[in-house]
Amino acid sequence: MKQPATSARKSAAGKARFSPLVEVRYLQWENCFEVTFESGCCYRIDDERVRKANGISGAPGVEAVWIDQEYRSGFHIRYRDGQRADCAWDFVVEDAPSRDRP
Numbered sequence: 001m002k003q004p005a006t007s008a009r010k011s012a013a014g015k016a017r018f019s020p021l022v023e024v025r026y027l028q029w030e031n032c033f034e035v036t037f038e039s040g041c042c043y044r045i046d047d048e049r050v051r052k053a054n055g056i057s058g059a060p061g062v063e064a065v066w067i068d069q070e071y072r073s074g075f076h077i078r079y080r081d082g083q084r085a086d087c088a089w090d091f092v093v094e095d096a097p098s099r100d101r102p
Helices: 047-053 089-095
Strands: 021-027 032-037 042-046 062-067 074-079 084-088
Touching: 021 062, 021 074, 032 047, 032 074, 032 089, 042 047, 042 089, 047 084, 084 089
Parallel strands: none
Antiparallel strands: 021 032, 032 042, 062 074, 074 084
């Protein structure tokens, strides 16, 4: 039986526990976002994966990044070409490579 592509495989959802975001910053030299949670955990997620999840084509530069202030449950990105993306806390934690997990 043929294995599905990596992006089509179902991941084990629901294993992460919520912790509010404390800081998000874009690391231009690595083209990724570094997300720090109140629990002390820190993860990196590639900009390419965020763009793909939000249906953004091309590689526009990141103009601004900010945390959802009300619940601190995700962050928003504005690109230089005017497109916007959002990223929820569980996407960051569950999508992180195993080497980034505590």
